[in-house]
Amino acid sequence: GAVVSQHPSRVICKSGTSVKIECRSLDFQATTMFWYRQFPKQSLMLMATSNEGSKATYEQGVEKDKFLINHASLTLSTLTVTSAHPEDSSFYICSAHKGSAQPQHFGDGTRLSIL
Amino acid sequence: EDQVTQSPEALRLQEGESSSLNCSYTVSGLRGLFWYRQDPGKGPEFLFTLYSAGEEKEKERLKATLTKKESFLHITAPKPEDSATYLCAVQEDDYKLSFGAGTTVTVRA
Numbered sequence: 001g002a003v004v005s006q007h008p009s010r011v012i013c014k015s016g017t018s019v020k021i022e023c024r025s026l027d028f029q030a031t032t033m034f035w036y037r038q039f040p041k042q043s044l045m046l047m048a049t050s051n052e053g054s055k056a057t058y059e060q061g062v063e064k065d066k067f068l069i070n071h072a073s074l075t076l077s078t079l080t081v082t083s084a085h086p087e088d089s090s091f092y093i094c095s096a097h098k099g100s101a102q103p104q105h106f107g108d109g110t111r112l113s114i115l
Numbered sequence: 116e117d118q119v120t121q122s123p124e125a126l127r128l129q130e131g132e133s134s135s136l137n138c139s140y141t142v143s144g145l146r147g148l149f150w151y152r153q154d155p156g157k158g159p160e161f162l163f164t165l166y167s168a169g170e171e172k173e174k175e176r177l178k179a180t181l182t183k184k185e186s187f188l189h190i191t192a193p194k195p196e197d198s199a200t201y202l203c204a205v206q207e208d209d210y211k212l213s214f215g216a217g218t219t220v221t222v223r224a
Contacts, residue, residue, distance in 0.1 A: 006158070034211075043202065043214040044159070093158045100210045103149055106158035 003027050004096050006107025014115055015086060021079045021110045023094030029074035030096035034104060035067070038091045050077040084114045118142050121203050121215035128222045131192045136218045138203030139185040148186050149212065150179050151202040159202055162188075193222045 003026040011019050023033055031052045036044040048069055049057040056069035066088075068080040077096075081088055091111055095104040122137045140148065147166050151159035163172040165181035172179045176197060178189040188201055200219045204212040 002161075004158075041216075043216045044212075046211055046213075049211065095158075101146070103147075103161045103164050104212060105161055106151075108158045109156070111156070 002096075002098060002105040004094065004105050004107040006094050006110055008110060009108060010111045010113075012113045012115065013084065016083055017114075019081045019084055019112060021081075021092055021094070021112075023077045023079070023096070023107055025075045025096045025105075028096075028098050030077075030098070031074060032100070033071060033077040033094055033096045035069065035077075035079050036093045036095065038093060038109070044093060081112065084112070086114045088112065089114045118213045119203055119205055119215035121201075121218050123218060124216070125219045126221070128190070128193055128220065130194055130222055130224050133189070133191045133193070135190070136188040136201055136220070137185060138188070138215055140203075140205045141184075142205050142207050142213070144208045145205060146208065146210065147206045148181055149204045149206065150177075150186070150188055151204065153200045153202055153217065162201075190220065193220070195222045195224050198222045 005024045005026050007022045033050040035047045037047050038044050046059050047062045050069045050071040052071045052074050058064045071077040091109050093109040095106045097104045120139045147164050149164050150162040153159045163179040168183045170181050176191045180187045198221050200217040202217045203215045
């Protein structure tokens with residue numbers, strides 16, 4: 001199998017708080033993980049590509065200082081939303097693949113609500 | 116300009132009523148086309164990968180086909196548990212995925 005675990009599943013916090021989301025590949029090593037954002041009734045939008053041992057690659061329009069990504073091991077990537085504001089409220093989903101030609105497998109997402 | 120367009124946006128079916136979902140794409144170097152199923156509040160679940168025109172894949176009541184410009188996901192004799200949003204994504208040379216907006220399928224018993 002190819003299981004990706006994401007934690008926490010839901011976060012509700014006050015404006016100005018920083019929030020860390022973890023993404024783990026449970027039964028395979030992933031040199032590359034991906035972070036997406038999904039608004040209601042819309043598709044997944046790629047935010048950044050997380051590479052183990054190197055800096056993440058951010059998509060155009062995504063603030064790298066706002067969304068900090070760390071990929072410290074072959075099974076763990078973290079996304080930290082710094083000083084979150086209500087407009088950062090969204091559904092954040094991570095994915096990982098066993099190899100570049102393999103399908104991406106997704107975590108169950110994190111619902112972030114900033115009050 | 117959208118690279119991946121899915122239609123219809125929503126599809127309401129009676130149990131047993133077969134139908135097809137469409138995914139049209141406009142990319143130059145297609146490495147693969149992926150179909151996923153997404154349930155509310157969950158991440159996408161991988162269904163199929165198609166790599167070249169003419170290829171077909173089947174899984175239970177689902178069958179995916181690919182041409183040079185589009186892919187179809189056929190649902191044969193659907194059951195209520197097939198209700199979900201079906202997402203299509205294309206992968207180009209940079210290995211990133213571009214997703215369509217999805218088709219939300221509702222199957223009534």
